[in-house]
Amino acid sequence: MRTLPLSLQANPLLGQWLSLDTPGRLTISPGKVELGQGIASALMQIAAEELDLSFGRLTLRPVDTGASANEGITAGSQSVEVSGAALRLAAAQLRAALLDAAAVRLGVPVADLSPADGAILRKGAATGLDVWALADNIDWQQPISGEIAPKPAAEYTVVGTSLPRDDLPRKATTGGFIHDLTFPDLLHVRVVRQPFRLARLADLDEARLARRYPAVTAFRRDDFLALVGTDEHQVQSAHLESEFFTRWEDAGRWTPPETPGTAVLLPPEEDARPAPGNRRLSARYSRQSIAHGSIGPSCALAILEGEQLTVWSHSQGIFPLRAVIAKVLGRAVDSVRVIHADGAGCYGHNGADDAALDAALVAVAHPGRPVRVQFSRADELGRAPLGAAMATRIEAGLDAEGRIVDWQLSVTSAPHAQRPGFGGFANLTSAEALDPEALPRKVEDLPPASGGGASRNAVAIYDLPGQSVEVTLEAASPVRTSSLRALGAHVNVFAIESAMDELAALAGADPLAFRLAHLSDPRARAVLETAAQMAGWPDPNPEGTGSAKGLGVARYKNKGAWLAAVAEVTVDEAIRVEKLWLAVDAGLLINPEGARSQIEGGALQSLSWTLKEGIDLLDGRVPVLDWDRYPILRFSDVPEIETRFLINPNHPPLGAGEAAQGPVAAAIGNAVTRALGARMRDLPMTRERLMQSLLQA
């Protein structure tokens, strides 16, 4: 028997995935959620394909702990790979069951029958029967065996086409985000967040609050403080003034969690002593903490009706979130239901889960009243989990022929994996406000099976003799960090690909030729050669003339999509990326335009991180941030982008959303180095740092 996708092992029944309850429509119930990347549309395409339905007949059931398949967390570009694979098998089995039922009903051989947009055809002619009339004859409790072969890729007509996103027009001109949900009698809530980890609320001047905002009440439990009222303007204004009626103090409660110490991914070879005197590189590459920076700050709604608590959240993992909310509130898991509603673009573990617990806490104290929590811009940027600061050090040497003979890479990173429930800890900020003991006592890196966290892409894709890799988690800082798009891959690929250019320079070799000489993976070579050819490599600009091209390549997670990037930059008093060329191998593309928009979106976000983003801590704490203090990419910074996919439809689809983060950062860094004649190894490459390196050069 073939092994079923994990999602099917956990959710084996046909009826958990598909339903024909609504005449004329097929409803799919995946457990993966829409994160603003068009996942929902891609999953609907897959189901429509298997059942030969037109795309317009598909409905997606909101992901709901009360009704959906439990597929854990939506992350790591796994949605199409995992959920798509499960749905494909479920739909193939439903198709077979429908045709069997039709054969019995019509008394004809099943081989004569085929579905066409819901109608059952016999040898291509109408039978008057449709799939909805057969729905009652289907055993929806049957387990999905995985034995029914899905359609061969060569017959695809829906998958592989660029259907327009069905949700965007509505979202642009009416509503459709969690922020737009509303209920009669709604209570608006703003949480006054602890200004630093485990701060104690020493004083709350309720009289002053009441004088200024009589319609706003303070709901306090320990160090959790929420402002509540029916008028959002009053609540929002009171929140903006909260420093005038609260006083927080450092109670010295922070104790760093235990970390696993140094994990060795690839051990050093005993006899691989670098020969003294050979040409060597020793370099350290880094980034600061970065913010998720969703354009729509986190939001959640909740209501307690009788014993039933219902929470609406844009979390990436509503099932684990439900468990943590239940635990923090001391309620039975069954009495909590979490329903997913679309948030603004989500790039990892942001404030969504925190907002959900906030809403639950306030709702439980106001039975029967719907409550709505809205994060402020400052809290979204600075009080939600951040992308981890990290540094990657590489030591490597060349032999006389200019080949790499040894390579040691070591990563030191803040934690990338502190999602709700991980390690048995709540990992929600209000849980710590209620009880400092909720602080995580132990953090680990994500295991290699999940692609690693700090270790993601720490192993180079090149053929390197004596490659050793080790990863050290560093959790002394109270700054809360967790998963942000691509996790450690951003810096690790930046480091590896910068080092490859530095070594090529030591060897006096062209960066492309040097890479190819150390690269046997044929799909990696193919994307690299394609990107280089698209960009007209080699770079005709002489070094140090202010304008140059640079390369970067990686295979995301060392097991996902391959992507090579060439960046062209100009450098004067700031760095400007003029053009990006991207070559991608993500296997079969479900929706080519959707994949392109994810790749290019990821590339632009990486450009923004790489050139602009990093948080300067103030006394070890995250300062109050807004878009002036934390600038990101603007329209006037956007380069032209040319993307080419290398497609072999027989290769399974690979998630594309995170593949560009590392290679684009590296390509920019390598181009800047050539343009400048000096290397910037620490991200972001801001104007200030550029000036510094010019002075040093």
Place this chain on the structure above:
Amino acid sequence: MSGTVTFTVNGQPVTTEASDEPLLLVLRNRLGLRATRFGCGLEQCGACMVEIDGAPRFACGTPVEVLEGRAVTTPEGLDDPVGVALRDAFAAESAGQCGYCLAGILISAHALLTGNPRPSRDQIVAALDGHLCRCGAHGAILRAVARAAERLQGAEA
């Protein structure tokens, strides 16, 4: 004490208390027009953009009390030929990823094309530069605005 203020929203007259409440919250909570978005409340991101007498303005920073006699257009009200061309072009380009930034961007693009039917790429970029998009959908958004402009020119010719 405070009186009332009367203005139009998408052509409909509205009378509300003349307070310092931001237009953004009045639209969303009192008028049920929820396409205008909260992104920062600081006039820094453009998610809340509306047209006031044809010019793009931040609804998060506009107290309703200043709106007497003004005409407000929200994303829901973009149904003139320029608005329709923009909506079609954004759909055709699948411009946007999460879509949160789009409502405000449509407003600025609408104000641009209404005043300047033949914008250069630089003029489009300048008109949208007050808008942040975290998903990196900039390329498709710029293409969509240019496409709408082309279509409007075709209709004119």
